[in-house]
Every structure is written in C-alpha cells, then in structure tokens.
Amino acid sequence: MRLQDYISLGWDQLKRRMVVTLLCAMGIAIGSAAIIVALAFGESITHYAKVQMNSFLKMDEIHVSANGGGRSVEGSSVQEGLTAPKIELIRKLPHVRSAALFRTIDYLSFKVDDTKQGGLRLVQADLDKLAEYGFEFGQGSPSAQDNAIVITYAATFDLFDTRLAQLQAQGGDVGDSRDRLRVSYPLYQKRLILTQTIADANGIVQKTNEYPVRVVAVLKKPEGTVGYEGESIGYISEGLAERIMEGAKAGRDGRTAQEPELVIKVDQPSNVAGVESLIRKLNLQTQSNIHYEKETNDQFRIIRFIFGGAGAFILFVASISIVVAMTMSTYQRRRQIGIMKVLGANLKQIRNMFIVESALLGVVGGLAGILFSYWVIWAINIVLQRFAESDEILFISLWILPVGLLFALLTGVASGIYPAVKASRTDALTAIKRD
Structure with a gap:
C-alpha cells in the first residue's frame, strides 16, 4: 500500500468516528497550544528582557x-x-556601526534668564551622532554650531531660583526649607551662561570665564524613573570643549579633563x-558588558525549559486520551481487521494503517492548537494593554509554530503505536466468528 492509501483509509475512519475524533483532536489542540503559548511566553520574556538589558547595560x-x-x-x-x-x-x-569620542570635561555652573542657576557635567561628544547611541530627543535636535549644547531631561530640574532667595532674604515667606528655592524651569532654546571659576594655589578666586551656549535639544525623560530624573549632563562640541579645557589650565591644581574614550556601536x-x-x-x-550575556542566556534557558515542560505535560495528558480512543477503535474494528488479514493484509500494513490514522489525528489537533494559541495570546495582550497598562506585547515567533505542530504529530504517532500493535495481533478467524 502507498502512503496516500494509508492517508485515505485513516481519514475515512476519522470522519466515521467524528465525535471521538473531535474529542481527541481537542485534547491534542490544548496540549500543542500550551506548548506554543509556553514557548511564546519564554521567547517574549527573553526578548523584552534583552531589550531592557541592552537599554541599560548597552550590550x-x-x-x-x-x-x-x-x-x-x-x-x-x-x-x-x-x-x-x-x-x-x-x-x-x-x-562596527559607529564610533565616536566622548570625554568628560568639567562640572560647571550656569545661569539662565538672570534668575535661575544650576550645574552641568559637561561631556564632549559628536552631537550629530548622539541618535546613533540611543539618545532620544524630547525637544529639538543637535546642531553643528560651536556654541550648541544638548542637555538631559534632569538638567531642567532642581534649579536655584535667585529671586526666591532674595525674597527670603527680605523676610518674604517662601517656606521653611531651602528646597523650596529649587524649581523646575524650561531650558529649551534658552541661552545659558556657563561659568568657570579660576582660583590660585591658596584657593583665592582670580577670575571667572563665561561661555555662552544655546540649548538646541533636550533629551527625553528616561523611562521607569519615577521620582528620579537622572543626572544633569550637557553634551558640547569639540571646539567648545577645547576652550573650556584651555581655560582650566590656569587653575590652582592645573586640573585637566578626563582622557577621551572612544565608544563603539556594534x-x-x-x-x-x-x-x-x-x-x-x-x-x-x-x-x-558582553560577559553578562552568558549569565542571562542561562537564566532564560531555564525559563524556556519551565514553560516548555508545562506544555509538554499537558500534551502528555492529551496523549492518554488518544491511546484510549485508538484502543477502543481497535476493539470496535476487529472484524474489519480480520477481513483484511484474510484478504492478504500483513502485520506491517495493519500497524501502518493505525499509526497513520493517529498521526493524522495529531496533525489535525496540532493545526487547531496553532489557531487556539493565537487566540490565547491575543486575549492575554488585551488584558496586558487594558488592565496592566503594559506596552510589552506577547508574540509568537515563526519557529515556534512548527515545533508545536511537530510535538502534536509525535504525540499522535506515539499514542498510536500500542493500538497498532494490538490490532496487528488480532486473530483473523476469531474476530470474524465473534462478529
């Protein structure tokens, strides 16, 4: 017999026992869907964990x-x-996707609108390449001008309000705490005056250097920073950095900027x-930080194993129903098996017939399981979006689908082995006489 003959006979038998077929297929569908959803959970968790890890650790x-x-x-x-x-x-x-120099220059105070004071850690950078390094702009964009500065979101917070300080000095009520003098202030497109203090060996201020700059961009607020806005940093051009370093050479300690560091994006x-x-x-x-990757991969492998094991257990339970159904089918079809033997069917052909039939049952259940798994993921995503207010959406990678179908097929084949062996051992004459 050819394979297509086995498939035709098996399909006919499945259609004749529609109720049993649907029940068995449902069991396999639930099992294969459990594996697909479990692997999808593991894959989604791994993906979003790696995204977050790369965001913070920049792998x-x-x-x-x-x-x-x-x-x-x-x-x-x-x-x-x-x-x-x-x-x-x-x-x-x-x-190598990109390579740019970064260098911490100094920490300078600044004034804005003659009423607010703050401080910035100045970093020399190629402003045009900031976007390539994951910097996201909340306002504006980098500029090629030598006096341009890009500041972090935190730089707009905790500024000292000199007007409130004067009011307090005059006896005005601005609160009992000095923290009341700290305010938030929009700095986008503002003109900042960076102030560099030069002192001699005795700490006596000799002069101050001022560097006017224009805020051309403000970075976005970091995600997940409730109550903490980050560090106040200003990114400046190489030309401005050179002028500030030159001005610092006359200081009491002859302090210089840090050595430049080349940051490479792979x-x-x-x-x-x-x-x-x-x-x-x-x-x-x-x-x-690449050494963290191996540690996290080991942890993610354990997560996938746990989720996959849960799905495999459900599929194992479903396989029991197939064994029972196929064994009952063997008992009900013993006359048919006896006639096939009398007509010349050998043991191998009878075994193959039952195995192909159970394999078809596994394929039907696996295809239904794929559809069911998409419904489950869709429902979970709705819950995450509406109730948990999460943007992290679960997804099913394409490689998971054939894995789920393969497990369903193997479950069907494995479940049909015992009934097939039992059917092949049926005595033809006895089966015919009893029926």
Missing part, C-alpha cells in the same frame, strides 16, 4: 581607551593613545567579542 557598545605602559604588539612598536589613524581604522572594522551584541579582540591588537584597552 552592543565597546568603550575604548588608551593603554598605558608603552607595550609593543606582536614585536612591533605601536603608537600609544587614541590617535586619529587608529580611530579611522576602528571605524572600518567589520560589524551591529549585534554577538559580534562584540570579535571586535574587541581586533581592537586590543592596536594596543588599546576595551571594556564592554
């Missing part, structure tokens, strides 16, 4: 700094520091280790 970034000690690499003398040729070479490495976190290896050959130090 696709490599921080590169100069390597001290003057070591040579592979027997040849290598120029130290983050030189322009090295930076250009790094930008051309495979999988196309995929999985490629970070390879890029790091190439950069170290340039006698540069690298730092990344």
Whole structure:
C-alpha cells in the first residue's frame, strides 16, 4: 500500500468516528497550544528582557581607551593613545556601526534668564551622532554650531531660583526649607551662561570665564524613573570643549579633563567579542558588558525549559486520551481487521494503517492548537494593554509554530503505536466468528 492509501483509509475512519475524533483532536489542540503559548511566553520574556538589558547595560557598545605602559604588539612598536589613524581604522572594522569620542570635561555652573542657576557635567561628544547611541530627543535636535549644547531631561530640574532667595532674604515667606528655592524651569532654546571659576594655589578666586551656549535639544525623560530624573549632563562640541579645557589650565591644581574614550556601536551584541579582540591588537584597552550575556542566556534557558515542560505535560495528558480512543477503535474494528488479514493484509500494513490514522489525528489537533494559541495570546495582550497598562506585547515567533505542530504529530504517532500493535495481533478467524 502507498502512503496516500494509508492517508485515505485513516481519514475515512476519522470522519466515521467524528465525535471521538473531535474529542481527541481537542485534547491534542490544548496540549500543542500550551506548548506554543509556553514557548511564546519564554521567547517574549527573553526578548523584552534583552531589550531592557541592552537599554541599560548597552550590550552592543565597546568603550575604548588608551593603554598605558608603552607595550609593543606582536614585536612591533605601536603608537600609544587614541590617535586619529587608529580611530579611522576602528571605524572600518567589520560589524562596527559607529564610533565616536566622548570625554568628560568639567562640572560647571550656569545661569539662565538672570534668575535661575544650576550645574552641568559637561561631556564632549559628536552631537550629530548622539541618535546613533540611543539618545532620544524630547525637544529639538543637535546642531553643528560651536556654541550648541544638548542637555538631559534632569538638567531642567532642581534649579536655584535667585529671586526666591532674595525674597527670603527680605523676610518674604517662601517656606521653611531651602528646597523650596529649587524649581523646575524650561531650558529649551534658552541661552545659558556657563561659568568657570579660576582660583590660585591658596584657593583665592582670580577670575571667572563665561561661555555662552544655546540649548538646541533636550533629551527625553528616561523611562521607569519615577521620582528620579537622572543626572544633569550637557553634551558640547569639540571646539567648545577645547576652550573650556584651555581655560582650566590656569587653575590652582592645573586640573585637566578626563582622557577621551572612544565608544563603539556594534551591529549585534554577538559580534562584540570579535571586535574587541581586533581592537586590543592596536594596543588599546576595551571594556564592554558582553560577559553578562552568558549569565542571562542561562537564566532564560531555564525559563524556556519551565514553560516548555508545562506544555509538554499537558500534551502528555492529551496523549492518554488518544491511546484510549485508538484502543477502543481497535476493539470496535476487529472484524474489519480480520477481513483484511484474510484478504492478504500483513502485520506491517495493519500497524501502518493505525499509526497513520493517529498521526493524522495529531496533525489535525496540532493545526487547531496553532489557531487556539493565537487566540490565547491575543486575549492575554488585551488584558496586558487594558488592565496592566503594559506596552510589552506577547508574540509568537515563526519557529515556534512548527515545533508545536511537530510535538502534536509525535504525540499522535506515539499514542498510536500500542493500538497498532494490538490490532496487528488480532486473530483473523476469531474476530470474524465473534462478529
């Protein structure tokens, strides 16, 4: 007999026993849907956890700094520091999406509108590349102007109001706490006066340098920061950073800005280790958070195993119903089996007939399970959006669907083995005489 003959016979038998077929298919559908939904839960949790982890730990970034000690690499003398040729070479490495210099310059106070005072940690950066590093703008956009500054959302908070301070000094009621003098103030498109104080070795102020800047953009408020808006940071151009560093040289301690750091964006976190290896050959130090990936992958693997195991157990329970149904079918069809044997059907053909029939039952149940799993995920997403107010939506990856169907098929085949063996052992003459 050909495979299509087995399929035709099996399909006919399933249609004749419609009620039993529907009940068994329903059991398999629930089991396969449980596996699909369980794997979808694990996949969704893994996906959103990795997104959040990459957002906070920036798994696709490599921080590169100069390597001290003057070591040579592979027997040849290598120029130290983050030189322009090295930076250009790094930008051309495979999988490098972007490379930009960042450097903390100083912490300066500022005035705005002659009434508000605050402070900013100034960081030299390529303002045009901030978006490539995950910076999201709530207002405005970067500018190529030398006096442009991009500030964090936190910089608009906790400003000192000099007018309230004067009112307090004159006996006005502004509250008992000094915190009442701290206010929020919109800074977008405002002109800030950065103030740099220069003191001698005795701490006596010799002069102050002022650097007028224009706020061209304000970064978005960080998500999940209720009651904490982040750090007050101002990102400035290289030209302005050079002027501020030059002005600081006359200070009492001759303080200088931190060494520049090259921050590299890699196309995929999985490629970070390879890029790091190439950069170290340039006698540069690298730092990344890629070592967290293995730890988190192990944890996510456990989560998938737990969810998948729960679905597999449900599918195992469903397989029991198939064994019972197919065994009952063997008892009810013993006359048919006896006639087939008398007409020349061998044991293998009878076994194959029952196995194909149970496999068809598994496929039908698996297809129904896929449809059912989409309904379940859809319902859960509605609950998450309306009641939990969550933007994290569950999803079913395409690779999960064939896995669920395969489990349903294997369950059907495995459940049909015992009834098939029992049917093949039926004595033909006895079965015919009894019926």
